[in-house]
Amino acid sequence: MDRAVAMANNPAHEIWFQNLKAEIHERLIAELDLEASRNVDEAVMRQELRLGVERLCNKHSDLLSSVDRVRLIEELLNETLGLGPLEPLMNDPSVSDILINGPTNVYVERKGVLERTSVRFRDNDHLIDIVQRISGRVGRRIDESSPMVDARLPDGSRLNAVIHPLALDGALVSIRRFSSNVLDIKDLIVRQTATSDMLSFLSACVKAKLNVLVSGGTGGGKTTLLNLLSGFIDKSERIATIEDAAELRLQQPHVARMETRSANIDGKGAITSGDLLRNALRMRPDRIIVGECRGAEAFDMLQAMNTGHDGSMSTIHANNTREALSRLEMLVGMAAPELPMWFIHRQIASAINIVVQVERMTGGHRKIVQISEVTGVHGELISMHDIFEFRRTGLDKNGHATGVFEATGVVPNCMSRLQESGIRPRDVQVI
Template identity: 60%
Template sequence: MDDYRLRHELRRGIESLCRRRGDLLTETERTRITEEIIDDTLGLGPLEPLLRDPTISDILINGPNTIFVERRGQLEQASISFHDADHLVQIVQRIAGKVGRRLDESSPMVDARMSDGSRVNAVIGPLALDGALVSIRRFGDRRLQASDLIGHRALTGEMWDFLSTCVATGLNVIVSGGTGSGKSTLMNALCSAIPANQRIVTIEDAAELNIHLPHVARMETRCANVEGKGEITARDLVRNALRMRPDRIIIGECRGSEAFDMLQAMTTGHDGSLTTLHSNGPRSALRRLEMLVGMAGMELPAWFIRELVGSAVQIIVQCVRLPNGQRKVTSISEVTGVVGETVSLHDIFEYKRQDTDPTTGKTGYFRTTGIRPVCLDRLATHGARIDPSFFEERILRVDRCDTIPRLAAAPGRSTL
């Protein structure tokens, strides 16, 4: 039987049993019991109502009785619970089993992607002391586009238009930020600016990107099996991607020695590549890149690593999740090479934080810094001629989505 038929037959059986003692249950109680049994038998038990709720972006479980969810950037405690610790472990093992992973005392951690695209990480005993720890990162059915990001005031139309022009004309971009700051969402939106005639290879630990372009080759890393064999790392996939004739390589998140191969690819004909990075700021992102390159297992001198980073990366976009749950692009910075022993970096756009206005809810404002980007000459060679006065120091208006500037969809077209 398929899942639909199973649920139908199980519902008929439960309702038949409930009708035998209809004097003990109200209609509401019968409906609740029926749904709970179906969810626990064929689904993921108490998690099912949360997974059906489109407003929830994260589900965080700290034992059978402590479940939190994130809605619109704010954490709140959910009103569900599991019967006991064993019930929670049983549900988590069901999740792991559906994706072909094993979860028990000999293999107490799992990191996988669920059938709906959600990313799940689970840790059970003996590592988890107070019951299983589970984190589920959910993704909406519809990926956020430029209009959504501007409508949510994550950045302004001018900032988006500059970024999309940079992507369209082949500058290498790193999207930096903390966990849950919107890095992957922004990078996914930026991919819409890539010309449709280019071949893109994506590499991810858990598939999150949803790029609507005609020529996309997607790859996903693989964890080792229970015998400790069969692991395929991001570095393995980057090396393989170079043999697949890509125009651009997009790495979902750069977190290890693959940074060295990625930077080499950026400097050897794969212009316009993108990746995300965990860091607290653009300068921290550069230092983290240098550290990751050092993990490649080769004794590279510090000056060589800095030269590699300075020549490979052109734009760093910093994303931040504010205390009120809002996601903001707090800076767009340009890397202009190496000066002495330092990678040169300057901000083009920035978000200036202020105390929250109780009447409007505003937490700050976007502005240009007054620095003219060095990359303007390079953009001009691709036909994107931008008036330097655009970057004069000023406060930027946060337009609603119906006043978005035209997007840079391909090289050869200026939008500013």
């Protein structure tokens, strides 16, 4: 066994192995009746292919070790029916992101930490073939005339790929995995993402129909938190959700889920978040949840919040809660440049009640680092104050950020509204 492992780690042996795999794969495809196989059950097809691969491997039995043989069979099955070298990563529940920079640089994120893998593609054409296979399964196309694709995979994962001529050093691919494990309040407390007091306050805000904006960077946990906060919405309410890629998994029975659509190859047929949001207003929702405000839909979202759809929620990319409002201000200004800034400020201040900042800390852990309340407009500025914050103190021996969660001592202006709704944060039991 040690000898076989040593051979597998030998560069010359690996080149020989890959060449043999390519040869057997070519023979397998030549023998495969693709037309007849379309109506065959996948499990039956996989078993028949396994027998075919084993038969072809037998012709090289004098060269193949037992380790090589098992590996060759599995990789050929993945190459023919699955996603080739990506198949093991897609089946690994610990992987949250797959990031590919060309055929020989494949990284994954596990528990918030990036690590390079031993996964390799034969060459850039092999990588592009796999990307085209993934895209084709969801009705999307990627080639030199359309060198970018953004799509949701059948399991809910999100694919983004860029190829030549836009990608200079090989195809660039990112796959945001869709986790089958739904986090709950206990998970956030155990992982020290937030304290029970913070989550009790947010729960009270959602129950009392305050409008909440979740802010953070890419991969910071915005959608995860938004999904969790939606769990505090009463089951009797009708909720409309609008997303670029359907990631929210609301547990309420009355949910109208909508997803945007990209333009086709001719640049036509696009349906934006703004289009869906305007349509959602005609669907009598009690609340609207927009997966992310990144464009003109920001203005429509504010209009909805200001016209009777209290308790609505969305996310936005920003570094802190104050920058979140600045970015929202910019998006609204771009969508409606004719509006004076003082009017935009008033729209934001009257629409947004609570801003929650999430962050992926040094070492990969995610935390709620700020919960702020919007208090109005003073002069030319939107005013707000922090209610909870995470104060950093340094790094532990494992390189993870350390710190403490603190209540600032500021009494939220929204307390009167919570009391009017019959809700007090200290009475809300989140665990």
